[in-house]
Amino acid sequence: MNVxxxxxxxxxxxxxxxxxxxxxxxxxxDISTADVWTSxxxxxxxxxxxxxxxxxxxxxxLRMPRTLLAAVCGAGLAVCGAVMQSLLRNPLADPFVLGVxxxxxxxxxxVVVLGVGGGAVSLSTGAFLGALLSFGLVxxxxxxxxxxxxxxxxxxxxxxxxxxxxxxxxxxxxxDAETTRGVLFWLLGSLTGADWGQVLLCTVVLAVVLVVCLGxxxxxxxxxxxxxxxxxxxxxxxxxxxxxxxxxxxxxAALVSCAGAIGxxxxxxxxxxxxxTGSGHARLLPVTxxxxxxxxxxxxxxxxxxxxxxxxxxxxxxxxxxxxxxxxVLYRGRSRT
Amino acid sequence: xxxxxxxxxGWRIGDKVVVDGVTLxxxxxxxxxxxxxxxxxxxxxxxxxxxxxxxxAGVVTLDGRPLAEVGRRATARRIASVEQHAETQTELxxxxxxxxxxxxxxxxxxxxxxxxxxxxxxxxxxxxxxDRSGQSWHTLSGGERQxxxxxxxxxxxxxxxxxxxxxxxxxxxxQLDLLELxxxxxxxxxxxxxxxxxxAMYCDRLLVLRDGRAVMEGTxxxxxxxxxxxxxxxxxxxxxxxPGHPVxxxxxxxxxxxxPPKRSVTSDGSxxx
Numbered sequence: 001m002n003v004x005x006x007x008x009x010x011x012x013x014x015x016x017x018x019x020x021x022x023x024x025x026x027x028x029x030d031i032s033t034a035d036v037w038t039s040x041x042x043x044x045x046x047x048x049x050x051x052x053x054x055x056x057x058x059x060x061x062l063r064m065p066r067t068l069l070a071a072v073c074g075a076g077l078a079v080c081g082a083v084m085q086s087l088l089r090n091p092l093a094d095p096f097v098l099g100v101x102x103x104x105x106x107x108x109x110x111v112v113v114l115g116v117g118g119g120a121v122s123l124s125t126g127a128f129l130g131a132l133l134s135f136g137l138v139x140x141x142x143x144x145x146x147x148x149x150x151x152x153x154x155x156x157x158x159x160x161x162x163x164x165x166x167x168x169x170x171x172x173x174x175x176d177a178e179t180t181r182g183v184l185f186w187l188l189g190s191l192t193g194a195d196w197g198q199v200l201l202c203t204v205v206l207a208v209v210l211v212v213c214l215g216x217x218x219x220x221x222x223x224x225x226x227x228x229x230x231x232x233x234x235x236x237x238x239x240x241x242x243x244x245x246x247x248x249x250x251x252x253a254a255l256v257s258c259a260g261a262i263g264x265x266x267x268x269x270x271x272x273x274x275x276x277t278g279s280g281h282a283r284l285l286p287v288t289x290x291x292x293x294x295x296x297x298x299x300x301x302x303x304x305x306x307x308x309x310x311x312x313x314x315x316x317x318x319x320x321x322x323x324x325x326x327x328x329v330l331y332r333g334r335s336r337t
Numbered sequence: 338x339x340x341x342x343x344x345x346x347g348w349r350i351g352d353k354v355v356v357d358g359v360t361l362x363x364x365x366x367x368x369x370x371x372x373x374x375x376x377x378x379x380x381x382x383x384x385x386x387x388x389x390x391x392x393x394a395g396v397v398t399l400d401g402r403p404l405a406e407v408g409r410r411a412t413a414r415r416i417a418s419v420e421q422h423a424e425t426q427t428e429l430x431x432x433x434x435x436x437x438x439x440x441x442x443x444x445x446x447x448x449x450x451x452x453x454x455x456x457x458x459x460x461x462x463x464x465x466x467x468d469r470s471g472q473s474w475h476t477l478s479g480g481e482r483q484x485x486x487x488x489x490x491x492x493x494x495x496x497x498x499x500x501x502x503x504x505x506x507x508x509x510x511x512q513l514d515l516l517e518l519x520x521x522x523x524x525x526x527x528x529x530x531x532x533x534x535x536x537a538m539y540c541d542r543l544l545v546l547r548d549g550r551a552v553m554e555g556t557x558x559x560x561x562x563x564x565x566x567x568x569x570x571x572x573x574x575x576x577x578x579x580p581g582h583p584v585x586x587x588x589x590x591x592x593x594x595x596x597p598p599k600r601s602v603t604s605d606g607s608x609x610x
Binding site: 002086089090091214215216217218219221222224225226228229231232233234235236274278279280 | 384387388389409410411412413414417418420423424425426427428429433434437438440441443445446448493
């Protein structure tokens, strides 16, 4: 078991490093592969780059943070999705099931369209606060309704509807065409504006949340037969659920505030990974983090090159790939029952 | 020496009292049967005993300490329960399901120990599932699923085992096989049963519940009298004393007015509520 885990994790890491190394060499600016790698190496303190500062900037300040943010987002969304699916015992759960993305969009719109914060608050900060507000509302609502798993899911659906309506209302009544387009682009998920600050923030949150979730790996396994079976196996169900919901919501909020609501990574990748790793979370979580990262690095590369010079929001591409996979998940669920 | 003990334990939800002041003392190694009609509180009492539900009145103690004080994990290392219905969406093999029983013994961040692996192998062997350890849970029959859940419970290495109608939906051969297995285990067992004859055959002691209250407690011979069965279940029976345990024959309700009763059905054919 451990050999297999090591092979899968090691293989995933190699695949991720190779993917990042190749993805940064792809782009509209005509820079040779060798030049890209020497430029990256020089920033890592290895050798000198021969590139002009402008072209060096394209590699180090545009392509690198974007590729890394794609990796971190992919990893984070996949882990959150895997945890949500087990915790809520719902194969269709994803990181946004608790209304985090809808809350984020409302927060972003409040800042961009309504000018809340008077320019002192950025779109990302607004989105982050909106996401946490929505999640807080879901927790409160589900607690009031009795706190069982289906209540949590239903509260999430309610919050999602509420905040989507608020976002649409605000955009339709107050925004001009240009602002609407900008907001829409962000809502669909995009890594266009990635910078090193975002990479750092998301990486730190991802690392902390991943450590917490791995600490709960055994406990997550115990939820396979439901809350009461988990309690019978010594799990403090309410506390575990609160800790894991908060951890994943925090990570999702950070990711959404940087890259918008990139759909389907968190839904589909955990399922695809489970087919290889099995259902044990000690193995599933690290491997799905890696598959999610590799997947999003490549999807983003596709999104920014396929219609060059125009850019497709990465969320659109993940959905185009994700919907058939989603149908496959539904189909499997149907044959099961 | 007592193991698990309830002292006037009760549980209510809203205005409905589900379990009302039940006192029960388990002696190590014995098999206690819980009897009573549907909705009499058997399942709830089992969940209170397992510590999965917190009593709204009274207290459940393990070796003299209240379960709340013992803690969830420590409780799960002593008491294992098998629920009436176990369902999962997760893709798991038989061995993986059984290994869930080791969760209360394991620590975060560490791989399974030799003791963990041995406990799982032993539980599979005892329940006759060794050959099926690689099979998917979803391809198992009802009886095999129950046996797998019992193996999972055994992997917890409990001293108290709580079973909620484990023979439901099983054919008679599998009912007997399963109860033989349970009776052969070196643990204190509480088992909720619908079938009075099976209860008489396999239990050392019976506790009869009605509307959440304990109606009667004692050996099968003491408890299973026509009078008590009629009082609790509202059906008429004839009880004869077989080798070592009473045998119950149910009389057709239509025979109430006609005498003497001409036809009877044994309980084996009428387990469904």
